[in-house]
Amino acid sequence: MLRERLRAFEEALKARGLKATAQRDDIARVFFAEGGHRSVEELYAAVKRVNPRVGYATVYRTLKLLKETGLAAERRFDDGQARYEPSEERAQHHDHIICERCGKIVEFNSEELEAQQQRIARFLGFVLSRHRLELYGICTDCREGRPSKRGGKGVQQVV
């Protein structure tokens, strides 16, 4: 899985006439291994632990590359910094609900919601190309004073 993704990245680089470097490999490896919705800062720190010689700008540049090759999806929630998550070719589109207390991020997908958005856009004369939907609230764990584990359960399918 990880190996497969790293190969996809290398191929994408070759296809663009770019070079495979140790830094790019280290960064991509960490990025795919970490998963989740990581900020550049978090990824930079994680990469440093593997290879302390990697520069800050290179992490930014590589993430941009991963995004352009479709291997990473960039998200911008309300905390003012970009977050990245690994995305596969035929990964399922999804939106996010975020706990305002503990920061937990849950992914969900709703066909119903998507259809509704399409209807609205059409009604207003738009051809929809993309959307951004984020729900903010408080999760059960926080409401009940439980220590909440940072979820990684994948995309929740909802009605």
Next chain:
Amino acid sequence: MLRERLRAFEEALKARGLKATAQRDDIARVFFAEGGHRSVEELYAAVKRVNPRVGYATVYRTLKLLKETGLAAERRFDDGQARYEPSEERAQHHDHIICERCGKIVEFNSEELEAQQQRIARFLGFVLSRHRLELYGICTDCREGRPSKRGGKGVQQVV
């Protein structure tokens, strides 16, 4: 209307022990008169035309104040700068659809969509406090090569 809003602002200031100043009045006046979804840059330019002595920081500070007193709503679309729109006490909640070509912003509200989001949040164990929804696409005018007027038709009620 405008007069009424300016009074509301002055009262909000007084209630917080803040002072009424010419700058705040000028900025609020321009803000309410302009309407729409204006960036700070745009508002700053418009204020300058009325009163060239008003500083940049004061526009930011006053907008923040207007936001805190509930008289302005802050929006952050994908262009990386905050935009503000006047909001009344019992103004209708709404979302936005934005043309990626001409930048036109149309406001809409869908009970159905709101209800659906509530259902999803509840299903995932969240108590919803707010959401952010932006649809991006191309408007009819742009698709047909027509010069598109920057809409200001208010909130479109949709299913």
Next chain:
DNA sequence: TTCGTTAATGAAAGTGACTTTCATTATCGA
């Protein structure tokens, strides 16, 4: 293998959108 061309890297400087600092000015209740 060795070159040589061209891309990649790290450190540091630069950006853009704000936000804060600070010396000066204005407000407003007594």
Next chain:
DNA sequence: TCGATAATGAAAGTCACTTTCATTAACGAA
């Protein structure tokens, strides 16, 4: 009219990136 306190403008500071530039590394050709 005062005086305490808040507000202002200019400029410096922040934060999250992005770009520059001198140096280093990759890789296709010889």
